[in-house]
Amino acid sequence: MSLPAKLRYGFMKDYGAPWLLSLRDRRRAAMRKPRRANPLFGPPLKCSGRLKEIMTRHYLLARFASGAKPVAWVSSGAPVELLRALDFYTVYPENHGALCGAQRMGPEICAAAEERGYNQDLCSYARIDLGHAFSGRTPAGSLPRPDVLFCSNNICQTVMYWYKELAHLWGAPLVLFDTPFNFGEVSEGDISYMKAQTKEIIPQLEKIAGREFSESRFQKVVDLSQESAGLWGRILETLKTRPAPATIFDAFVHLAPIVSLRGLPVALDYYAILLKELEERAAQGIAAVPGEKKRLMWDNIAIWYKIRDFAELFAARGCNFVAATYTNAWAETIHLLDRSKPWESMARAYSLVILNNNLRHRLRLMTAMAREYGVDGLVIHSARSCKPYSVGQYDIKRLMMDRLGLPSVVIEADITDFRNFSEEQARTRLEAFFEGLGV
Amino acid sequence: MTRKEYLLTQIQDFGRRIFGVFPAQYPREILWAHNILPVEIWDPPLALESAKSHLQPYICSVVQGGLELLLSGKAAFLDGLLFPHTCDSIQNAASLVNDYLSLNIPCYFFQHPRAPYRESSRKYYLAQLKALDSALGKIYGPADPGELAERVAQGQNISDLLQKIYGLREKGRLASSNLDFYETVRQGEYLWPDDFGSKLESFLDLPRKDAEPDRIRIILSGVLPAPRGLLGLLDDLGVGITGDDLLSCSRRLLPSPTFQINDPWADLGQDYFSLPPCSTKNSSIGDRLRYLLRLIKKGRAKGVLFNTVKFCEPELFDLPNLRAGLRERGIPSLAVETEVGEPLSGALKTRVEAFVEMIG
Numbered sequence: 001m002s003l004p005a006k007l008r009y010g011f012m013k014d015y016g017a018p019w020l021l022s023l024r025d026r027r028r029a030a031m032r033k034p035r036r037a038n039p040l041f042g043p044p045l046k047c048s049g050r051l052k053e054i055m056t057r058h059y060l061l062a063r064f065a066s067g068a069k070p071v072a073w074v075s076s077g078a079p080v081e082l083l084r085a086l087d088f089y090t091v092y093p094e095n096h097g098a099l100c101g102a103q104r105m106g107p108e109i110c111a112a113a114e115e116r117g118y119n120q121d122l123c124s125y126a127r128i129d130l131g132h133a134f135s136g137r138t139p140a141g142s143l144p145r146p147d148v149l150f151c152s153n154n155i156c157q158t159v160m161y162w163y164k165e166l167a168h169l170w171g172a173p174l175v176l177f178d179t180p181f182n183f184g185e186v187s188e189g190d191i192s193y194m195k196a197q198t199k200e201i202i203p204q205l206e207k208i209a210g211r212e213f214s215e216s217r218f219q220k221v222v223d224l225s226q227e228s229a230g231l232w233g234r235i236l237e238t239l240k241t242r243p244a245p246a247t248i249f250d251a252f253v254h255l256a257p258i259v260s261l262r263g264l265p266v267a268l269d270y271y272a273i274l275l276k277e278l279e280e281r282a283a284q285g286i287a288a289v290p291g292e293k294k295r296l297m298w299d300n301i302a303i304w305y306k307i308r309d310f311a312e313l314f315a316a317r318g319c320n321f322v323a324a325t326y327t328n329a330w331a332e333t334i335h336l337l338d339r340s341k342p343w344e345s346m347a348r349a350y351s352l353v354i355l356n357n358n359l360r361h362r363l364r365l366m367t368a369m370a371r372e373y374g375v376d377g378l379v380i381h382s383a384r385s386c387k388p389y390s391v392g393q394y395d396i397k398r399l400m401m402d403r404l405g406l407p408s409v410v411i412e413a414d415i416t417d418f419r420n421f422s423e424e425q426a427r428t429r430l431e432a433f434f435e436g437l438g439v
Numbered sequence: 440m441t442r443k444e445y446l447l448t449q450i451q452d453f454g455r456r457i458f459g460v461f462p463a464q465y466p467r468e469i470l471w472a473h474n475i476l477p478v479e480i481w482d483p484p485l486a487l488e489s490a491k492s493h494l495q496p497y498i499c500s501v502v503q504g505g506l507e508l509l510l511s512g513k514a515a516f517l518d519g520l521l522f523p524h525t526c527d528s529i530q531n532a533a534s535l536v537n538d539y540l541s542l543n544i545p546c547y548f549f550q551h552p553r554a555p556y557r558e559s560s561r562k563y564y565l566a567q568l569k570a571l572d573s574a575l576g577k578i579y580g581p582a583d584p585g586e587l588a589e590r591v592a593q594g595q596n597i598s599d600l601l602q603k604i605y606g607l608r609e610k611g612r613l614a615s616s617n618l619d620f621y622e623t624v625r626q627g628e629y630l631w632p633d634d635f636g637s638k639l640e641s642f643l644d645l646p647r648k649d650a651e652p653d654r655i656r657i658i659l660s661g662v663l664p665a666p667r668g669l670l671g672l673l674d675d676l677g678v679g680i681t682g683d684d685l686l687s688c689s690r691r692l693l694p695s696p697t698f699q700i701n702d703p704w705a706d707l708g709q710d711y712f713s714l715p716p717c718s719t720k721n722s723s724i725g726d727r728l729r730y731l732l733r734l735i736k737k738g739r740a741k742g743v744l745f746n747t748v749k750f751c752e753p754e755l756f757d758l759p760n761l762r763a764g765l766r767e768r769g770i771p772s773l774a775v776e777t778e779v780g781e782p783l784s785g786a787l788k789t790r791v792e793a794f795v796e797m798i799g
């Protein structure tokens with residue numbers, strides 16, 4: 001780490017970023033034309049502005065992190081608490097992929113990876129990330145070069161192959177937290193294996209960070225993660241209210257801090273504000289979709305380039321998404337973190353995430369969610385990028401119908417690459433679905 | 440004897456249990472010690488019908504074909520299914536079979552630690568071996584430790600024989616076509632080890648030929664030596680595959696001579712960690728490239744043919760860097776994608792012909 005880089009980063013953090021953000025806000029306010037409220041939706045969430053500010057600041061500071069702090073690129077399911085305790089600046093390529101997807105830049109950035117021989121059938125988060133590395137293209141300004149690549153295969157095996165490519169490309173070490181897949185219950189042997197790995201990983205990370213791991217600091221981070229996940233769970237639970245005070249499309253966006261800033265005070269503070277606002281809306285009967293007629297559940301990652309369109313399409317029929325297996329993933333297990341037995345609880349929390357768990361578990365979870373949230377129908381996104389999320393969905397569709405009589409529809413699409421999305425096919429399937437729901 | 444007749448004899452004459460095993464890496468010696476015959480399911484010759492209503496079209500043909508076999512009822516005689524944790528597609532297909540499909544065939548799973556390996560990886564692998572042994576023991580009774588030790592030695596012996604055969608092929612001394620060679624090697628996917636061992640010994644006894652210095656030599660990399668049409672095409676073009684980096688073949692082959700510790704568990708552990716690098720185990724690009732270069736050098740190959748199963752993520756991720764590494768060293772390569780059970784398309788045939796012409 002270099003002193004000038006540290007000074008530059010410190011200056012940006014304390015003065016530069018706040019000043020730039022307020023300048024940007026003033027400019028935007030001056031240029032903003034009064035927006036007409038969209039009659040399909042209730043009043044927008046007030047704290048969305050704060051979320052934007054937090055995430056913009058995160059990406060802005062990332063540009064100054066190289067040399068000032070050790071930089072880690074991290075997969076969404078990796079135990080980031082280890083990195084936080086060592087003061088790494090963390091970048092989440094999946095979050096960056098979602099950002100590119102939402103801005104409809106997926107295919108153009110993927111193309112840069114495809115030109116280098118990466119197959120179009122590979123996960124598009126990975127292609128975006130590699131495409132960005134080759135071309136520098138990103139809506140986020142720029143991402144700092146990683147000092148370490150830290151991933152866990154608790155979301156997929158794919159992420160390992162992807163990070164291995166990054167390690168080769170950047171000449172940075174790859175640190176893997178290997179989480180055996182739970183074909184049945186998680187075993188004590190698996191837990192011991194994961195615990196043993198954390199002990200092996202720490203010295204590796206200490207060397208890269210150039211500082212010693214502090215257990216007390218780690219415990220504080222564990223608390224922050226655990227509490228943030230707890231708040232995130234309560235935020236999602238507000239959607240059990242009828243009418244729901246927000247939609248899952250909101251949750252897709254407000255998910256960013258629990259994914260990317262988990263273990264930092266900013267995430268906890270933000271979720272406290274968001275929860276308060278949602279509880280107030282619920283108490284006041286403010287509906288995200290006025291005249292909510294049908295309540296739906298979403299399965300799989302968002303179709304990032306379609307969020308706005310889908311939100312409107314469904315709201316126009318009086319349908320609101322009130323639950324999603326994807327947003328639930330960050331509430332489901334991270335709250336299991338426990339400072340009194342941090343190593344064991346960390347192994348369990350990260351091993352039991354939905355994508356590292358068998359399909360029996362998934363069906364049980366979805367059945368419970370459908371009941372608890374009063375769900376009338378299920379929309380299944382079969383995501384070409386994501387085999388671990390998608391294989392099994394055709395049977396889930398059948399079983400949810402058999403068990404709960406829950407109608408559902410499968411949309412064949414992709415998370416960011418809209419070359420794999422057929423508007424016409426999706427519309428046709430959705431029309432039939434709406435007809436079945438009677439909306 | 441057809442494969443089906445062979446399996447029937449194994450059941451009737453030797454009282455063996457038959458397990459269907461999905462790709463790729465598993466401790467076959469433990470199954471043998473329990474008098475279980477593992478029959479590997481890579482590319483059953485079936486048209487896809489029923490599997491399509493369970494799997495999306497973007498899932499590889501190996502998994503599609505395996506599921507089709509199970510759904511077709513043709514595998515109903517199996518006493519068990521073993522799913523090694525090889526990739527995302529096998530992982531979810533395994534869970535699909537175990538959790539949703541009610542096929543009434545008991546399912547077993549085998550996990551591998553992923554590279555980069557550490558001390559914990561070795562301990563974990565050993566624990567997995569013992570867990571599989573104990574799961575089988577619960578159903579079929581414990582295996583005799585002496586039997587396990589013998590089977591481990593037998594596994595190593597088979598590896599040694601295969602290495603000898605590969606060595607002859609490398610030197611161009613085997614008088615067999617690409618098709619014959621792989622047909623023989625692949626019999627290990629379903630033969631009892633005693634029978635496979637004898638088969639390999641007779642194969643080694645076949646008359647040798649003189650090396651043909653002018654023959655075009657290549658290395659084949661990918662998952663399987665399939666489809667057959669590709670091997671046939673290479674035979675027709677006079678191309679010899681002098682070495683392979685195939686998941687189903689040399690990536691499961693121990694380095695020769697094998698090293699015995701004389702404790703079957705320690706031997707099995709040692710064997711696993713001495714296997715060649717593989718995409719599914721998360722081996723680094725550097726390790727994989729070095730392995731390929733060694734094969735090229737030993738077999739004096741002029742190029743590498745990467746034959747990837749369509750939608751196979753572990754292989755597809757490594758491909759660009761492997762090819763770039765070869766390119767930097769002036770070694771030409773061709774990458775093609777195939778579906779395991781399908782005939783070769785005209786376009787693909789033309790690409791392979793052009794590649795062979797270029798390196799020839």
Ligand code: SF4
Pocket residue numbers: 094123124125126155156157158159301355385386387388389415
């Ligand atoms: S989208 Fe799926 S395959 Fe891609 S990184 Fe995420 S979990 Fe893995």
Ligand code: SF4
Pocket residue numbers: 462499500501502525526527528529662719748750751752753754
């Ligand atoms: S071909 Fe590839 S994706 Fe398919 S089962 Fe084998 S390793 Fe998995």
